[in-house]
Amino acid sequence: MSHAEQRKTQDDKPLIFQGEMLALDLVNTEVMRRGQRHDLLTTPQDVVHWWQATCQHHPELDGGSGTNEDTTVYDQALLDALKTLRTALRAIFDALVAEKTPEMADISVLNAVLRTNYTALEYSAQGDLVPMVRTTNTTQGLVLAPIALSALSLISQGERKRLHRCENERCILFFYDTTRSATRRWCSLACMDRARSSRRYHQAKQHTTS
16 A cells, blocks of 8 residues: 555544543544444554554553563454454443443453553663553553553543543544533534534424424
């Protein structure tokens, strides 16, 4: 694939970082367009593009999780692993938003990734001993580990009332409400405007037919 073709492929799949948490940003790689669900991760190259953009959006991904050396292999296996984790996380977050208990099968998928992580004492650039999270999965862990840890943090430390699925009925995106008032209900202002426009349209249509 040429550079121009690669750019076009990437531009045709605009990435979304509205979840406020890494785990939610992975789930949000599935979007709705014209009433149809679209997957933004369909090839290993999509994973490369998404992870590069993710690291820019989440500057805390500076090597604190993963192996000492980046040995990630961006292949079909990593794509499949990401999709498996994404499916489990979507089900978990759906259950939490609905105030239900997540299925153990989905929790087991998350736990399988978490079990590849461990904490070790290492020297920082300043010469201080600090705990660092590492992974035994040398080919996928640098990507999977921080996503799983983000999910763990959200589930165990986050405020459940701040986890939402966008109130636009035609949207499937999740977000963690970081506003002081905790009143955010849409993934974006654009989605809010679309939802309100749709509601006004249907109200006007009902009024004219009544």
